[in-house]
Amino acid sequence: MNDTTSNQDKVIITENLTKKFGHFTAVDHISFEVKKGEIFGFLGANGAGKTTAMRMLCGLSIPTSGKGTVAGYDIFKQPEMVKRSIGYMSQKFSLYEDLKVWENIELFGGIYGMNDKEIAQKTDELMKTLDFENERDKLVKSLPLGFKQKLAFSVSIFHNPQVVFLDEPTGGVDPITRRKFWELIYAAAASGITVFVTTHYMDEAEYCDRVSIMVDGKIEALDSPENLKKTFNATSMDGVFQQLARKAKRVDS
Amino acid sequence: MNNNQNIAETAISCSGISKNYKKVEAVKDVSFEVSRGEIFGLIGPDGAGKTSLFRILTTLILADNGTATVNGFDVVKDYKKIRECVGYMPGRFSLYQDLTVEENLEFFATVFNTTIEENYELIKDIYVQIEPFKTRRAGKLSGGMKQKLALSCALIHKPTVLFLDEPTTGVDPVSRKEFWGMLKNLKKQGITILVSTPYMDEASLCDRIGLIQNGEFLKIDTPDNIISQFAENLWAAKSENMHTLLGDLRANEHIKSSFAFGDSIHITIAENYEVEKLIEELKQKGHKKISIKPIKPGIEDCFMELSQSA
Structure with a gap:
């Protein structure tokens, strides 16, 4: 493998990435790479350091030491460029409840620097693919949870980012909606968008191409779900997770 | 007391x-x-x-x-x-x-x-x-x-x-x-x-x-009672390409329901259809390492079945 071409294929690269808060090392020398179009599951117990790591990768928090690039930009030196090249969605959505569906799309498209024509055209396409044409003029707060979630995800990738960060995107929804949501994730990944996702549903970990498990700020395991199950002699990802996360020494967990 | x-x-x-x-x-x-x-x-x-x-x-x-x-x-x-x-x-x-x-x-x-x-x-x-x-x-x-x-x-x-x-x-x-x-x-x-x-x-x-x-x-x-009342036979399907498998199962009219479930896809099959036929059809669509095994439903299977018939 030629180094330059393979690096272009890597959307996230971290090397000994570390974040300390005073004496507390929240993220402790993590190194990993995520390929273009990959669905990467980022697991860990509460307090393991996932959120801190994700904030660094999104350009929202400057690391204490180590290296990291996201979408080709240095997370130390070019956090603003990082922010432009990524999408982000959390369980709490981030849509404006008092704006209509199309207004939310226009707002976020505008923030990411898309022009009016582009926004109008992509909005039409999106309403069709989501089968949302009747919802276009509705206030977001009037939509059922499953709709909001689909919309929040679609808005987060509307500007066609290289990578989208999903922070527990499926919390609280019913099992059918949860599965439909993952079909959207697959479609995004198939179109070349890299997906970086955290979840507490261990069945969802199985849908990822590769999964990392963080324990006390370190990445304790990183592999495909199949290989992890083999390595840890477990029948499910829950079994793998339970074995690893139980090792946690931090009282926070 | x-x-x-x-x-x-x-x-x-x-x-x-x-x-x-x-x-x-x-x-x-x-x-x-x-x-x-x-x-x-x-x-x-x-x-x-x-x-x-x-x-x-x-x-x-x-x-x-x-x-x-x-x-x-x-x-x-x-x-x-x-x-x-x-x-x-x-x-x-x-x-x-x-x-x-x-x-x-x-x-x-x-x-x-x-x-x-x-x-x-x-x-x-x-x-x-x-x-x-x-x-x-x-x-x-x-x-x-x-x-x-x-x-x-x-x-x-x-x-x-x-x-x-x-x-x-x-x-x-x-x-x-x-x-x-x-x-x-x-x-x-x-x-x-x-x-x-x-x-x-x-x-x-x-x-x-x-x-x-x-x-x-x-x-x-x-x-336990809810699980035992699950009305269908439930199967777990797997193949080398799980993403296309879900689409192919959905497209098959004999498959009554199909949901991704961890590392497999849970399906229920129409009465006049057989698992052997399904395996044959999936082979023709290019799937490899096909495995379709009967499994016991969980509460989530029951929830989905009940919510769809509600």
Whole structure:
């Protein structure tokens, strides 16, 4: 493998990435790479350091030491460029409840620097693919949870980012909606968008191409779900997770 | 113990309870009972009506229709008596962020005219885990510790019925297991527990469950009975390419349902169709390493089947 071409294929690269808060090392020398179009599951117990790591990768928090690039930009030196090249969605959505569906799309498209024509055209396409044409003029707060979630995800990738960060995107929804949501994730990944996702549903970990498990700020395991199950002699990802996360020494967990 | 003897055998009873918020029917004509000492799980997604039911039973809001009792007390007439004998842990963190761990606990004890010492036995197992941080402000605790403190505060007046609204939402699988361990211990001490959760895998830890969606119960029974009533034969399908497998199964008219389920796809098959034929068809579509095995359904399979036929 030629180094330059393979690096272009890597959307996230971290090397000994570390974040300390005073004496507390929240993220402790993590190194990993995520390929273009990959669905990467980022697991860990509460307090393991996932959120801190994700904030660094999104350009929202400057690391204490180590290296990291996201979408080709240095997370130390070019956090603003990082922010432009990524999408982000959390369980709490981030849509404006008092704006209509199309207004939310226009707002976020505008923030990411898309022009009016582009926004109008992509909005039409999106309403069709989501089968949302009747919802276009509705206030977001009037939509059922499953709709909001689909919309929040679609808005987060509307500007066609290289990578989208999903922070527990499926919390609280019913099992059918949860599965439909993952079909959207697959479609995004198939179109070349890299997906970086955290979840507490261990069945969802199985849908990822590769999964990392963080324990006390370190990445304790990183592999495909199949290989992890083999390595840890477990029948499910829950079994793998339970074995690893139980090792946690931090009282926070 | 003497105190408990004159308490009704039915800890919670709801009959025809409805609650609307303007046009939204949050709870629709719901009836169910929870026996003394039972762990009863309300299992369903956000917006199913779980929190409204909790608020009605803890006398925080009034139902539009129907009657309900807790420990034999009416939720409208005897609301003061209910408030004395129940513990409630709301879904959102309910503690005072600016008070320390110990101050929060003391506050809740005082409100109920008791002291930490008096009922320490009941919370001991849970509280010792956070006691090292008793001078830390509640707002500075991690998720898992907040959860333990909230449970301690809900228990400090020795309630006989405990209402836990999504205590494990957003909590990692290890901490969730631990939390359910604590509930089992509380059950041993005779406390009745009504607990809600969106995690279907927690259903098996309840004595009985109510699967709830859109303000209505899809089913109320023991987890085992619900599973044994699953009407179809369920199969787990796998192949080398799981993404295209789901699409190919959906496109097959003989496949009645197909849902991704961890590392396999759970399917039900039309009666006039055979698994061998399906394997043959999938081979023709280029799938390799096809495996289709019969499996026992879980609560999540049941929930999906029931919600689709509802």
